[in-house]
Amino acid sequence: MKKDIELPEVENVGVAVIKELNDLGKEEYNVYLLNTGEIKLETVLVSSKGYGENKSTGEIIKSSVLRHALNDLEPKSFVKIEPIIEELFGLTNEYWVSYFIDDQMYDKKFIFLAESITDKNMIKIPLINKKGVLIN
Secondary structure (H helix, E strand, C coil): CHHHCCCCCCCCEEEEEEEEECCCCCEEEEEEEEECCCCCEEEEEEEEEEEEECCCCCCEEECCCEEEEEEEECCCEEEEEEEECHHHHHCEEEEEEEEEECCEEEEEEEEECCCCCCHHHCEECCCCCCEEEEEC
């Protein structure tokens, strides 16, 4: 059954972790979904989770799974998914994004590998014009 479901390739969509200043002037990190294409994404759903291993004890670590219904995302726009704390940067952080275009479902996992969310990996993120790490 699953092999019979055809999912087209996801294009012009990305997930970014952005370093920002909050209202109190303190640094914080937020995760955004970007639609860099020319077509509206409809009924956007995102689930997020972190997982990894404690290197000193070998203990498996898992964060809570969070689910977000983001409704529609217009072309050339972005939306904040959730904040993320620095303590999770040592884990692999996965964002599973699903949406529709013209009644066709699109689906993709965006994965930030453990220790990949660092200042040295930050670039200027399109549309948002702030520094961050982008997976697309």
